[in-house]
Amino acid sequence: MNDKDLLPSWSDGASKTAILEFVTSVTVPGASFVPPAERVATFDNDGTLWCEKPQYVQADFVFRRWRAMAEADPAKASEQPYKALAENGRAWLASLPGHVPDLVKGLSEAYEGITVGAFEQAVRQFFATATHPTLGLAYTKAGYRPMRELLAFLEARDFTAYICSGGGRDFIRPVSEQIYGIPRERVIGSATTLEYRDDDIYRTKDAEQPIDDGAGKPEHIWMRTGRKPLLAAGNADGDVPMLKTTRFAILIHHDDADREFAYDTGSEKALAEAKERGWTIVSMQNDFKVVFDP
């Protein structure tokens, strides 16, 4: 099959051409050939592979938990942060200047002391029923179809693709295969620290350091793969360090208010770096024929 036909949901244009040319340059024998073992591709998740507005999917998951905790314990219902968060979690999250660490911390505390297996069950239960608040889709359908095609295309060209999320590693793993065709061991993300006891593994209330965002992304990628990515894709300022360490950088630009959301907030530095460094800026409006599965 022709390379071009493997990205049917991408419009013809500069972005698609740049991606195809780069993949060809490193996979066809020649001066810029890269052996398959070194073809590591890393993808941010929120806003790059699936929709992150009006709130992170994981925020919905945590807020539901906080509401349940407040309901189960009347004393908690009048206590902060449960009261404020349960009532107005989205605004609280948006108001935080560095919200990813707080979200990770909140998630860790909300599920403190349970086994990794019990946490996985809670995640599966969430994804089995929860839907996106405005798109009317199950969260498992909130992944961008063109990006799934890109993941599959790279795999077909002997790349190994990883998800590298500022969000929770163990929140994405249970559904990464189903949504993206990425097996759980190739999900890199932020996490709670773990505690082994009684022949099982328990979550603690502490966040593992570094968080997998900003400078933590290239660090996590090295920890997990022993490589710098050959290709990487992100959408926000927290992806800039990862995009700076890769050979081919893709920045997803959210400019499609009709089909998804249009926003530059939180991506100002990334957009400026992309222009300065010649990264491939993908316009969701112009480069994506469709955004979600029909």
Add this chain to the structure above:
Amino acid sequence: MNDKDLLPSWSDGASKTAILEFVTSVTVPGASFVPPAERVATFDNDGTLWCEKPQYVQADFVFRRWRAMAEADPAKASEQPYKALAENGRAWLASLPGHVPDLVKGLSEAYEGITVGAFEQAVRQFFATATHPTLGLAYTKAGYRPMRELLAFLEARDFTAYICSGGGRDFIRPVSEQIYGIPRERVIGSATTLEYRDDDIYRTKDAEQPIDDGAGKPEHIWMRTGRKPLLAAGNADGDVPMLKTTRFAILIHHDDADREFAYDTGSEKALAEAKERGWTIVSMQNDFKVVFDP
């Protein structure tokens, strides 16, 4: 090829039979079948995959560095720990009750502030020339041949094998493919924390927590794979938590003073647990036809 023929360096006996029966039980359709994606196997490195006596290979690497640092800086030559360690590193290591964290700390400090790429070069240089002090082998030949066969046999049965070492992850990665056929991204181990700056990744002087030893092993395995191992192999007390979380546990017993080394020190708890829990205890003397490549 018959399963038995895939382990030619293993003597017929209870250990080989137990391994073959377990692998058959999870790979042949039936009640205990395990899908390939879930067939994770984890192997300790020092004393399980390669020789750890009379000192850890990595200790030789670090001690050489400390000696070089002391030689390069006359003030250091009379300063501790450089003086004591350069003169008598092996005895110092043996005298430490919990020596793995100290070794990791020492390694981190010895290579503080260089890029991960520069560290890899130093490791490659070491392995290109260094030889085992008593076996008369290059360190790259100090891996146990029967264990390499076991790794290859498991891969042939659609297991995914990982190295899970208390020693340094970034020390083993540059040679894991050459010695064991295990790609670098499947090496789990202790490490220094990393620092991203100037579009590159630098080593710090601090050890990443937890160390990949004892309780840290099942924690690291979950962090990296999102699974508990289906099969795991170790040789020392630091491997006990990993072996307790797996379905099929192998304990390498160093009882071959003629061909390798004979010692139970540091493995007392592991041997007791193995007997109590019915783990497969591999006698290097009786179960290995050969230990190293001829």
